[in-house]
Amino acid sequence: MGGVGKTTLAQLAYHDDRVKNHFDLRAWVCVSDDFDVLRITKTLLQSIASYAREINDLNLLQVKLKEKLSGKKFLLVLDDVWNENYDKWDRLCTPLRAGGPGSKVIITTRNMGVASLTRTVSPYPLQELSNDDCRAVFAQHALGARNFEAHPHVKIIGEEMVNRCRGLPLVAKALGGILRNELNHEAWDDILKSKIWDLPEEKSGVLPALKLSYHHLPSHLKQCFAYCAIFPKGYEFKKDELILLWMGEGFLQTKGKKRMEDLGSKYFSELLSRSFFQQSSDVMPRFMMHDLIHDLAQSIAGNVSFNLEDKLENNENIFQKARHLSFIRQANEIFKKFEVVDKGKDKSIRRDAPTNGLPDKFANIV
Known part of the structure; x- marks a missing residue:
């Protein structure tokens, strides 16, 4: 996930004197969300040949880069890669294949799909600090x-x-x-x-760093992830449980004979591979969200999703926009929990709404 130290670790290796002495050439490119083969190739060539800035033709750039790398043992770091397009990756690699034996390419990414596309060895997933x-x-x-x-x-x-x-x-x-x-x-x-979104962005940069992962999600995964704001922090959920909730919300629109459960399983696996979910148990697989990822989901969901365990202020105004509510069931406390819901209900909703006595807008309760 974002902020776990991938770039820092790569920098530590890249600047180590033993690494410097081991390779003939070294280059570092911050790729980010724009996997522009021409830009990356030009940046690579510029790091070892000053005249590269005058060339804007990809074919010529790749010819020049191939000449420079030919027979040389090089280290290339591609930092923060999001591209899952194999053709772009293969095009970038064309001049790199001229490098000498022992040449290495290190890639940092938040997406296991990128690792699967580019790897020749097993990926090295970083864990949180002790x-x-x-x-x-x-x-x-x-x-x-x-x-x-x-x-x-x-x-x-x-x-x-x-x-x-x-x-x-x-x-x-x-x-x-x-x-x-x-x-x-x-x-x-x-x-x-x-809250993490209340911290000054110019000083912390935490929320923008985490949001980058969210912005790279396709729209169908964005709504599935934002919905998870209804879970309490630290809540362990089952894969099938979440998929059923997505189904109930209408998030899983299938075509042909494809089952909604299969589509939900695919969506779940994609979010898991991007570190939005983490496996919390090996015996009976359960999953959870890192606290900061949970904060991200809450910041995105805004006033739409709420967990009734949270201590909220100005409940009457907040709950006017609520669509998804959840609570931890405890004996003799259910009516008390829903007092805040009654305060925020929309007076314009018909009193005969067929939702077990609750207005339409609060019918979706987990």
């Missing part, structure tokens, strides 16, 4: 130290902040940077209680 390492990253950026020992008055809230990062170094760095040299307990508490 709690100790995450604490060290956060404390380094917030306090210039590796822990909270020298600042006991913020230690407890600092540990809560580290737990909130859930092992993502991007978040640990961003939250630490916002609190850099800020030792006021109230300031730390404000950041801890802030």
Whole structure:
């Protein structure tokens, strides 16, 4: 997922002296969402030949790049690749095949589909940081130290902040940077209680980084993902359970004889391969969303999806737009939970709406 440290790890390897001495040539290209073969080829050639900026013909660029790479052992890093078009990938690789034995291409991506398209060896999926390492990253950026020992008055809230990062170094760095040299307990508490989308984008960059994954989803997957905002944080769900919910919402439109369950399984696998879901159990496969991915779903769903466990303010105004509600069932508390729903119901809806006593807009309750 975004922010787990793929680019940082690739940079560490790329700039290591042992790596520098091992290869004849090295080049780094930040690809991002525009997989323009001409631009990438030109950037590669520019890194080893200054005259490349004067050439704008792809064929000529590839001829020149092939000449430069011929027989040379090179290292190429393609950072942040989203392209799943094999023809574009094959076209880019044409001059690279002239490289000498031992040449390497490293690709960073959030999409396992990209890894399947480009790989010649097994992918190396990064895991989240351990709690100790995450604490060290956060404390380094917030306090210039590796822990909270020298600042006991913020230690407890600092540990809560580290737990909130859930092992993502991007978040640990961003939250630490916002609190850099800020030792006021109230300031730390404000950041801890802030939603991820309330953090200043110019300082954190967390939500934009996560949103990039969402923007690359096709429209049919966007609505399926946003719907998952109804789940509580940390909720473990079954694949078949979620697919049935999608079916009930009409998200799975099939043609011909294709079963909705099969289409839902395909959608689920695509979201899983893009790290929107994570497997939480090997025995009886269950899945969940990382807390930050859950925040992303909530920010996208806006006022449409709600979990009634959340502590919401101005409920009457918020629930005017609600379409999807969920709650954790507990004995003797159901009526109390739905008091907030009654406050927000639209007075213009007909009182005889056939939805078990609830207005149409709240009929879709999980």
